[in-house]
Amino acid sequence: MRKLGFSSLLMFLAIVVLGLPTLAQLPDVPLIVPDSNFPDGPGKQGGDYVTSTTSDPTFLHPLFATGDSASNDVTSLAGVTAYPVPLNGFSGDPIAITVELAESFEIDDLNNPTTITIKLRPGLKWSDGQPMTSADAEFTYQVYTDPDYVEVARSDSLLIGDAFPTIEVVDNLTFRYHLPGPVGIGPYLLSINLILLPKHVHQAAFESDELLSEDYWSPAFAVANPSAIVGAGPFRFTGGVIGQEYTFERNPNFWKADSNGTQLPYFDEVRLIVVENRDVELLKFINGEVMDLAPRPSDLPVIRQRAEQLGITVDIDDPPANGTANFITYNQDIGLVIDNGQAVSAGDPYKDSLRQLFRERNFRRAISKATDRQSVADNIFLGLATPIYGPSGYGPFDITGRPGSGGELDPDFPLENFEFDVAAANALLDGLDLPIGSDGLRTFGNSYPAAGQKVSIALRTNVENNIRVETMTLLASDYTDLLKLEHRPDPVPFNAAVSDLLAFPFSGGEALPEFEAFHIGIGGGAIDPTSVLTEFTSGGFLHPYRFTDGLATDPSQLPDYQAQIDELTAQQAAVPSVAEEGDVGGLPGFLFGSPQERFDIVRQAQLAIAEGQDIIYTNSQQSLSAFYSNKLGNVITSAFEGSSLLVFAERGYRVDL
Amino acid sequence: MKSLKSYLTLFIALSLVVGGGQIAALAASTLQLETQANNDLIQELRLAAGLALADIYVDTKSIDQLEALAGDASRSPEHRLGAATALSQLYVSGVTDGTVTLDHLLDVATNGATAELRGAAKTALVDRLVGNNNAAGLADGLAGATNAELADAYATALIVRLAVSLTSGSPASILARTETVAGGGVITVAGVTLDGSNEAVQLAMAREYLSGFYVQFGNLVFDDLVGELTDRAENGATAGVREAAAIALETLSLSGQSAAAVESVAADGASAELRAAAGRVLARKLAESPDREALIFKVVANTLVHPEVARAAAIALSDVL
Numbered sequence: 005m006r007k008l009g010f011s012s013l014l015m016f017l018a019i020v021v022l023g024l025p026t027l028a029q030l031p032d033v034p035l036i037v038p039d040s041n042f043p044d045g046p047g048k049q050g051g052d053y054v055t056s057t058t059s060d061p062t063f064l065h066p067l068f069a070t071g072d073s074a075s076n077d078v079t080s081l082a083g084v085t086a087y088p089v090p091l092n093g094f095s096g097d098p099i100a101i102t103v104e105l106a107e108s109f110e111i112d113d114l115n116n117p118t119t120i121t122i123k124l125r126p127g128l129k130w131s132d133g134q135p136m137t138s139a140d141a142e143f144t145y146q147v148y149t150d151p152d153y154v155e156v157a158r159s160d161s162l163l164i165g166d167a168f169p170t171i172e173v174v175d176n177l178t179f180r181y182h183l184p185g186p187v188g189i190g191p192y193l194l195s196i197n198l199i200l201l202p203k204h205v206h207q208a209a210f211e212s213d214e215l216l217s218e219d220y221w222s223p224a225f226a227v228a229n230p231s232a233i234v235g236a237g238p239f240r241f242t243g244g245v246i247g248q249e250y251t252f253e254r255n256p257n258f259w260k261a262d263s264n265g266t267q268l269p270y271f272d273e274v275r276l277i278v279v280e281n282r283d284v285e286l287l288k289f290i291n292g293e294v295m296d297l298a299p300r301p302s303d304l305p306v307i308r309q310r311a312e313q314l315g316i317t318v319d320i321d322d323p324p325a326n327g328t329a330n331f332i333t334y335n336q337d338i339g340l341v342i343d344n345g346q347a348v349s350a351g352d353p354y355k356d357s358l359r360q361l362f363r364e365r366n367f368r369r370a371i372s373k374a375t376d377r378q379s380v381a382d383n384i385f386l387g388l389a390t391p392i393y394g395p396s397g398y399g400p401f402d403i404t405g406r407p408g409s410g411g412e413l414d415p416d417f418p419l420e421n422f423e424f425d426v427a428a429a430n431a432l433l434d435g436l437d438l439p440i441g442s443d444g445l446r447t448f449g450n451s452y453p454a455a456g457q458k459v460s461i462a463l464r465t466n467v468e469n470n471i472r473v474e475t476m477t478l479l480a481s482d483y484t485d486l487l488k489l490e491h492r493p494d495p496v497p498f499n500a501a502v503s504d505l506l507a508f509p510f511s512g513g514e515a516l517p518e519f520e521a522f523h524i525g526i527g528g529g530a531i532d533p534t535s536v537l538t539e540f541t542s543g544g545f546l547h548p549y550r551f552t553d554g555l556a557t558d559p560s561q562l563p564d565y566q567a568q569i570d571e572l573t574a575q576q577a578a579v580p581s582v583a584e585e586g587d588v589g590g591l592p593g594f595l596f597g598s599p600q601e602r603f604d605i606v607r608q609a610q611l612a613i614a615e616g617q618d619i620i621y622t623n624s625q626q627s628l629s630a631f632y633s634n635k636l637g638n639v640i641t642s643a644f645e646g647s648s649l650l651v652f653a654e655r656g657y658r659v660d661l
Numbered sequence: 662m663k664s665l666k667s668y669l670t671l672f673i674a675l676s677l678v679v680g681g682g683q684i685a686a687l688a689a690s691t692l693q694l695e696t697q698a699n700n701d702l703i704q705e706l707r708l709a710a711g712l713a714l715a716d717i718y719v720d721t722k723s724i725d726q727l728e729a730l731a732g733d734a735s736r737s738p739e740h741r742l743g744a745a746t747a748l749s750q751l752y753v754s755g756v757t758d759g760t761v762t763l764d765h766l767l768d769v770a771t772n773g774a775t776a777e778l779r780g781a782a783k784t785a786l787v788d789r790l791v792g793n794n795n796a797a798g799l800a801d802g803l804a805g806a807t808n809a810e811l812a813d814a815y816a817t818a819l820i821v822r823l824a825v826s827l828t829s830g831s832p833a834s835i836l837a838r839t840e841t842v843a844g845g846g847v848i849t850v851a852g853v854t855l856d857g858s859n860e861a862v863q864l865a866m867a868r869e870y871l872s873g874f875y876v877q878f879g880n881l882v883f884d885d886l887v888g889e890l891t892d893r894a895e896n897g898a899t900a901g902v903r904e905a906a907a908i909a910l911e912t913l914s915l916s917g918q919s920a921a922a923v924e925s926v927a928a929d930g931a932s933a934e935l936r937a938a939a940g941r942v943l944a945r946k947l948a949e950s951p952d953r954e955a956l957i958f959k960v961v962a963n964t965l966v967h968p969e970v971a972r973a974a975a976i977a978l979s980d981v982l
Contacts, residue, residue: 248759277757280792283821287788293757302828305873306821309908312916313945383830386878470825 030267031127033107035260037268037655038590044637046262047657049254052273053636055649056285056294058468060246060278062499064221064233066201067147067157068510072502074278076528080650081252081274083131083237084221087650088200090122090141091193094588095531096325096399096410099190099581102593105136105200105236105259107177114583114594117189120169120196121180129257130202131240132231138179143203145171147210155512156216158545161195161538169196190581190596191534205234218510238269238654250276260654270657281468289630290314296631296639300471301386307630315634319641321627322408323390326397328527330472332371332463332479332620334362336550337516347516347552353453358520360452361436361459362549368617369421370432374487375479376424381623384474389623393422394610395539396624399531401598401606404614406624414607418614426486433487445490460490465523466502467495475622476523491521508551517548523622533606537573540613542566549618565612572609576602635660689982691717698740705960705968705975711743712979718747724761727751731781732774745781752785763789770811779810783817790818796826796853809861816865819853824870826851832881839874842866843901863901871901872908879909887914894938895931907938915939920946928967940969947977956981 039045061075066084080086092104103109105128110121128136148159149168162168167184174180181196209215219225223246226233233241238258244250252274260268277294279285286306289297292314299307304318311318339355340347349356361367377391394404398411405413413419437449441458448454463480465472473495480491505522507515526546529535539546542553542562550566559567581596588595613619629641637659640652689697689710694717697710718727722744730736730744755761766786773779790799799819806812820827827850828835838848842857843866849855857863879886890913893906915923915938923946926939947956959974 245759249757283824284788284792287791287821288757291753291784291788293753300825302825304877305828305870306824307873308876309868309873309912311876312912313941386828386832386835387881474825474829 029129029256030261031125031129031259033125033127034267035104035125035591037260037262039263040590042262042638042655043640044659046264046266047270047637047655048661049266049270049657050272051658051661052275053271053653053656053658054275054277054294055296056277056279056288058279058282058285059498061223061250062502063218064223064226065218066199066206066221067153067215068218072498077276077649078223078226078241078250079235081237081239081276081653082233082241083235083239083255084233085199086237088136088236089197090124090200091197092588093194093197095194095397095535097401098595098597099194099532100586100588100593100595101190101193101197102588102591111189111594114189115580116186118183119180120183120189120193121174121178124177125259126177128236128259130205130234130236131255131257132202132205132234133257134202134204134234136200136202136236137176138173139176140200140203141179141198142171142173143207143210144198144201147201147206147215148198150210152213152216155509160543161534164192186578186580188577188579188581188596188598188602190583190594190598191532191577193596194532194535200236202234205232237650239271239274242273244276246278248278250278252276269654271653274653282470292632295635296629299628299630301384301388301625301628302470303630304386304628311630315632316630317633317639319627319629320388321629321641323396323406323624323626324527325399325409326527326529326531327408327624327627328525329392329394329396329624330475330523330525330622331395332375332521332523332622333549333618334368334371334461334521335359335517335519335548336362336618337552338362338518338520340516340552342514342516345513345555347555354457357448357452357454357457358459358461361438361448364436365615365617366432367436368620370429370436370487371483372421372617372620373423373425373432374429374483375422375620375622376482377422377622378424380475380478384471384478385623385625388628389625391422392621392624393417393419394614394621395536395619396527397529397531397536398533398606398610401533401603401610403607403610408627414611416611418611421614421617429487433489438489440488444488445484446488458490460492461520462494463491463521463523464494464496464501464519466498468498471625472523472525479523479622494520505548506545508548508554509545513554516551522548527624533602533609534573534577537569537576537606537609540609540618541570541573563616565616568612569609569616572605572612576605576609579605633659689713691721694982695740698743699737703961703964703971704739705964705971706957706978707737707739708742708972709960709975709978709982711737711739711741712746712976713982714740714743715746716979718744719750722747724748724751724755727781728769728773728778731778734775738777741775741777745777748778748781749784752782753788756785756788761785763793767811770814771807773810776810779808780813783810783814786814787818787821790814791822794818794822796822796851800853803859803861806861812859812861813865816859816861817869819855819862820865820869823850823853823855827870832878835874835878836882839866839871840902840905843871843899843905844897845899845901857899857901860900863899864904867901867905868908871905875905875909876912879913890914894935897932897934900934903932903934907932907934910935911938911942915942916945924970924973927969927973928963930969936969940973943970943973944976947974948980951977951981953978953981 057074059074061078062072063075088105090106092102094100106122107125108123111117112119147153148157164185164187169181169183172180227244230241230243239252240255242251242253286303288294339352339359341350381389390407400410402409402411403414437451438446441447446459448457465476477493480493483489483491504517507517538544556562579602583596586595631639638656694710694714698707701707727744727748731741752761766782770779770782803815806815841848842855845857847856883889890906890910893902897903923939923943927936927943930936956974956978960971963971
């Protein structure tokens with residue numbers, strides 16, 4: 005037998021000791037991402053990716069952080085949200101579901117499901133090295149269905165009828181949901197596919213109710229305690245400086261690899277740089293300090309003449325199917341306060357008058373008909389936007405003719421509610437007792453508490469977004485000049501604006517927003533009617549125009565179209581999908597298509613929403629992207645807005661190293 | 662009559678003797694490049710050495726050291742430019758990581774001992790000016806600018822800050838508005854006056870906005886975009902008009918032509934702006950497959966007759982020194 009010499013032994017020890025840190029810490033059954041998911045093919049590890057944001061994150065709380073884009077960026081990169089979820093759900097029609105963090109999942113009967121069984125990949129670890137097990141799933145579900153957490157966690161989408169499913173821990177990796185009643189399993193899988201919370205990290209906070217606090221996992225806490233931010237995404241948070249930047253490193257326990265066996269992500273590090281405004285963001289992109297940009301139309305003249313020289317690629321595409329939908333909404337709860345669970349007047353006649361006016365459907369129709377959407381598209385977006393008449397996210401269910409949705413304009417869609425017609429708009433206002441005052445502007449008539457006072461409405465938007473400020477200024481001027489209805493531009497910081505807009509859910513139903521009118525945009529999220537329609541239901545998280553609908557104990561207390569929306573939303577969610585096994589991005593999965601019955605119900609809901617005009621949609625910008633193609637490979641501008649950062653960060657790589 | 666080749670050989674030899682440069686040496690050392698940047702007889706060869714030094718200085722020198730170099734009047738302008746180029750990069754990254762302040766950049770741009778040092782602050786200074794001022798504040802700063810470099814920074818920041826407001830209205834109205842400024846006229850946008858008779862404003866409009874507008878949206882307003890821009894680049898009444906069109910032609914026309922064709926424009930183009938634009942494109946084309954000796958030859962052969970060609974060759978040469 006040949007003996008190992010001393011030098012050989014040293015060499016062996018060196019390999020063992022020095023080699024260990026370089027081994028990928030993949031689970032026993034990693035997810036191998038098919039080559040078709042990499043636009044330029046598998047990449048190579050190394051280097052950093054630097055991108056930007058125009059605001060600091062507001063919340064890193066694993067339950068709350070679904071508001072502003074900066075919070076979403078940080079929490080998704082850190083694997084607090086977006087990952088980990090057991091399944092990967094591609095919303096749309098058909099809905100496509102495949103394994104992600106899970107190794108497998110089973111549904112006992114696709115057409116009449118009573119159980120969903122999910123098995124996690126063996127060997128999974130959280131970013132701190134602790135094992136991920138079904139105990140984490142059980143804990144997560146306990147949090148989501150706790151009565152104190154249902155509102156903030158938006159767990160109403162888990163209800164089947166009036167009941168939540170129950171969860172059973174089968175073994176260390178396997179857990180099973182028992183469904184209390186019939187449900188369309190395709191869309192329901194998107195809802196029950198919860199972001200897992202690491203039990204060992206959050207249990208103490210849950211038991212002490214600290215997990216309910218908005219300050220839990222605040223940005224200040226995170227930068228002081230980066231190792232406490234535990235997730236299971238491609239990166240882990242390493243720290244930052246508030247107002248300056250946030251940094252992430254490759255998660256050594258990430259559970260995906262490419263077909264060559266190279267652990268993902270490829271980037272060693274991600275830096276998210278905070279900039280004061282979008283003009284500075286543009287400059288840092290041109291200067292090469294950041295590697296990609298979502299440019300405004302006005303950025304293109306500053307970029308294009310130097311693009312070739314610098315190696316910048318500019319792409320212009322249709323809006324994503326769930327692209328940002330810009331809109332205006334009026335606070336129909338203004339002047340109300342919550343007292344013992346009831347909405348009561350605060351006793352301000354002027355605000356009571358505004359509320360009375362805003363609740364008139366013809367007022368909202370007048371505003372819609374005085375909104376020159378094409379002018380906004382041409383003059384503010386330089387032709388790089390399209391007028392829209394409804395929200396994004398319906399996908400092929402869309403009946404408003406929204407570009408990029410896959411749907412078509414319905415012949416019964418009330419387009420007349422959206423056509424620019426100043427005379428018709430003024431006629432509607434004339435019927436609402438708003439006589440012209442001595443200064444040529446409308447006043448409240450005798451039917452209002454503040455009779456004789458001038459109507460003056462603050463139209464708010466977030467000051468950091470130059471395009472929104474321009475739009476706000478243009479529309480405020482138009483409404484004042486064309487309708488003689490004074491609107492005052494009211495730009496405010498984004499975080500303050502969002503905090504007020506979502507005062508009701510953030511306060512657990514104790515406070516109402518105080519804005520008068522708001523111009524903002526919402527996009528991203530699932531392409532699925534249930535997700536979109538839920539926002540319009542009485543208890544919807546994004547029902548900022550009339551949160552008090554959520555206090556109604558009987559549909560008769562609601563506007564007729566609102567009760568109709570609530571009922572139709574529930575009906576369409578209960579329609580069974582037509583299910584079949586299929587290939588999803590090269591991985592095995594299920595495809596859930598909707599029968600015509602569901603399309604018909606969603607159509608009725610969209611018509612009801614269009615009649616209500618609670619949200620007056622204006623424009624959706626075409627998808628603009630710019631990036632350094634001499635630095636970045638596998639650039640993905642996802643069809644699903646809001647996820648492209650995470651998807652790209654996971655699969656992108658440096659081509660110049 | 663001596664052949665051109667023997668003439669150039671003598672010229673190179675003289676450079677070697679007088680400057681002590683080691684042009685033909687492989688992988689020139691920093692000291693060799695510094696010597697070359699200060700002493701070569703041929704301006705463009707000094708430029709090539711200076712730009713090569715920029716790449717070295719970024720990794721080897723501190724901001725303080727580079728400020729001293731770029732502000733040293735005893736150094737050649739080309740050496741100072743190399744130091745300033747490196748310094749500019751360090752300022753930009755320093756602004757991002759918070760180690761370089763607006764006050765310091767303003768001080769450099771205002772009080773720097775040389776034009777190169779003052780100019781080094783521009784890129785980072787524009788970033789900070791935009792981050793800390795609205796358009797009205799930038800207009801006030803421009804009005805109080807005490808030198809050309811400071812005015813350039815304020816004017817650039819102002820145009821960037823006003824880009825959203827400039828991009829308002831129909832494409833034809835945007836064009837009319839911005840060409841007015843590039844042509845020396847006056848407009849008011851977002852309550853701020855842009856006076857094109859101010860050279861800094863005129864050129865900032867041309868370089869930062871109008872040229873890119875032509876590239877991105879020019880086909881919305883012109884049937885024969887390249888033809889219109891060529892006429893402007895050759896015959897425009899002001900430097901701003903000519904500059905904007907020439908820069909746009911880099912992307913829309915010149916970059917798609919052969920190196921020989923571009924060199925012809927760089928040599929004999931009808932305006933200084935057009936020749937400069939062609940020179941920039943030529944530099945990029947020459948850098949794609951650089952041949953050191955051929956580039957040296959091109960520099961020397963053109964330095965006295967076609968300076969933009971010589972400059973382009975020098976820029977490409979700096980990558981292989």
